[in-house]
Amino acid sequence: MTIESYSEAIVADRPKALSKTQSHYCPGCLHGLAHRLIAEVLDELAIRGTTLMVAPVGCAVFASNYFECDSVVAPHGRAPAVATGLKRVSPDKIVFAYQGDGDLASIGTAEIIHAAARGESITVIFINNAVYGMTGGQMAPTSLVGMKTTSSPFGRDVKTMGSPLKMSELIAGIDGATFVSRRSMHNPAEIRKAKKAIRRAFEVQINHQGFSLVELLSNCPTNWQMTPLESLRWIETRMVPVFPLGDLKNAAANNGLKGV
Amino acid sequence: MAIELLKGNEAIAEAAVRAGVDAYFGYPITPQTELLEYMAKRMPELGRVFLQAESELGAINMVYGAACAGKRAMTSSSSPGVSLMQEGLSYIAAAEVPVVLVDVMRGGPGLGNIAPSQSDYFQMVKSAGHGDFKPIVLAPASVQEAVDIMDLAFDLADKYRTIVTVLLDGTIGQMMEPAELPPMKPRRTAAPGWALTGAADRSKNMILPFRLQVDDLEAYNLQLQQKLALIAHSEVRYHEQMVDDAELIVVGFGTAGRIAQTAVRLARRQGIKAGLFRPITLWPFPERRLSQLADDARGFLVVEMNAGQMVEDVRLAVGGQAPVKFLGRMGGSLPMPDDILAAIVKLDQASTRAQPDAPCTIEGPSMPLKHFVSVN
Incomplete structure (x- = not known):
């Protein structure tokens, strides 16, 4: 009998940029996955030690606990403004903001639009799960038509509550935005594409090419009142048709070095 | 330095420059706009940061970000604009980062008018935002005193990691008077230990304007009140x-x-x-x-x-x-x-x-x- 020798190789490990701690996120929530994708990119690009994160108000208000990089929590919606202040005085650092849909698409529309318009050299990760998670499942600007939430108990009615706001399309139309991509995390193939987009977004910043944003379609099993698996199917069958996936803008042009 | 005929808003801006301000973020509003305009020209000349924000909300949060990086950051506005900044001021107070705000007061309430007023006393002294905090509020009575106060404002902000408001009315902002500017101070080069400079070779710094546990928030508030008591004891000027x-x-x-x-x-x-x-x-x-x-x-x-x-x-x-x-x-x-x-x-x-x-x-x-x- 021959025993074949083989060497053990680690094929999956915790990224160095991800803190070794217990998460507060609900079971099945995709925030943890989004964190992991960002952390893997920070490791791969070797920028963890020079990266500054701006966390939002919302479920990700505790994001500081999960990333091994310096961070600050911004007022609700103002993360792009705080990130602007950080980046302008620290042009040698990598600055990213992590925002939800209530934060970015509702209360913080002015801040995100103008950060993009200035071609601010920051990266924004935009988690869109069509609902206010932290406050218990209220209607968001990105809630789907007919979607029942605690503040649209009879479903989102277009006549009185309007239609879902497509922020990435809006931002892609701004000259200052260099890279805008919408990806999803509902299956492994899409997750790989999401990571690729996140990597590209940080590379845009590293190369001083201007403003970059990645929208990630995400879930909220708790407030959607679904099992995690049902929530993934719901992203695929309900959200993706409304929020089509892909790179909405991928400009090679260098918008110029911002900051002094 | 020589005595010159200086306009209040511009003299304050130049005094801030000479006190070593690294970054200015602002939004136009009468009667403080000359301060913003002066900075728009002066800061780039010196290789420092000037940015006109999309709103006062944007401006105060940019100041918050720049201050988190350990830089001397300031903004200026007038009464209705300062009302918009109150959200940011409360976060900055909770985060305990040093910030200087110049409020060139105008008539209120509402849009009021652009004439001089002192009706922001309550707003700045009693209620600069939600929660238990107080900025240091300095009130100059002349262009010269405003100039002298800017250096003090930045030093006090750094010393106590607090907001310092320079509160004046449109009269001083708009008036020209003889005043003497101080010499240019060298800018601070080393960032304080708490600042966000990247966790390359140290554990991460987190600037958090919240303490979710009841006991933690009370303990934090008690600590903040101790700091305010120290300021109240040490920094009275009249x-x-x-x-x-x-x-x-x-x-x-x-x-x-x-x-x-x-x-x-x-x-x-x-x-x-x-x-x-x-x-x-x-x-x-x-x-x-x-x-x-x-x-x-x-x-x-x-x-x-x-x-x-x-x-x-x-x-x-x-x-x-x-x-x-x-x-x-x-x-x-x-x-x-x-x-x-x-x-x-x-x-x-x-x-x-x-x-x-x-x-x-x-x-x-x-x-x-x-x-x-x-x-x-």
Whole structure:
């Protein structure tokens, strides 16, 4: 009998940029996955030690606990403004903001639009799960038509509550935005594409090419009142048709070095 | 350095530059816009950061970000703009990062007008945002004092990791006066240990404006209050004139205090023993000194360009030892020396130590009643 020798190789490990701690996120929530994708990119690009994160108000208000990089929590919606202040005085650092849909698409529309318009050299990760998670499942600007939430108990009615706001399309139309991509995390193939987009977004910043944003379609099993698996199917069958996936803008042009 | 003829807003901007400000973020609003315009030209010249924000909300949060990086950051605005900044101010206070804010006050409420006013006293001194915090509030009464105060403002902000507000009215912002600028200070090169500079070779820094656990937030608040108590103990500043033998004390800050100075001189000429007390720190308020003065004074007259805001703090400090009367103008009107003098004369006739609560209605003879505020 021959025993074949083989060497053990680690094929999956915790990224160095991800803190070794217990998460507060609900079971099945995709925030943890989004964190992991960002952390893997920070490791791969070797920028963890020079990266500054701006966390939002919302479920990700505790994001500081999960990333091994310096961070600050911004007022609700103002993360792009705080990130602007950080980046302008620290042009040698990598600055990213992590925002939800209530934060970015509702209360913080002015801040995100103008950060993009200035071609601010920051990266924004935009988690869109069509609902206010932290406050218990209220209607968001990105809630789907007919979607029942605690503040649209009879479903989102277009006549009185309007239609879902497509922020990435809006931002892609701004000259200052260099890279805008919408990806999803509902299956492994899409997750790989999401990571690729996140990597590209940080590379845009590293190369001083201007403003970059990645929208990630995400879930909220708790407030959607679904099992995690049902929530993934719901992203695929309900959200993706409304929020089509892909790179909405991928400009090679260098918008110029911002900051002094 | 030579004495030059300088416009208030521009002199304040240049004084901030010379105090070592690294980054300015602002939004246009009268009557402070010259400050923003000056910075727009001056900061890039020096390789420093200037950015016109999309709103006052944007500006204060950019300042928050820049301050988190350990840089000297400031903004400036006027009353309605400062209302918008209150959210950010509260976060900055909770995060304990140093920030300087210049508020060149205009008439309110609402859009009000663009004329000088002192009606942001409550807003800055009593309620600069939600939660238990107080910025240091410095109130200059001349262009020269405003220039001198800018360096102090940045030093105090750094020393206590707090917000320092320089509170002045549109008169000082718009007025040209002879003043001497200080020499250029070298900028700070090393970032403080708490700043966000990247966790390359140390554990991560987190600047968090929240403490979710009840016990943690109370402990944090107690710590914050200890810091405020230290500031209240150590950083009181005021200016006084002819108070040593004064029977009547006229109290005013900023422009109102400066006009009151003339009225006090006029009263002295009439043989009335009046003195001037002008708080420079509105918070911490010079309450101990006012309380001392109340031991001997027969009465106090508070002059403000509002409906009576600081007068509440004067009353608290005086503690019923002597009557405290109020003279105020609003909407951009200034109290005139003659009107203040008339109020001093009335107070002189009415107030005795034996009758601290004797009624005294103050009316300015040269002023229509509808423009006149009389409390009591």
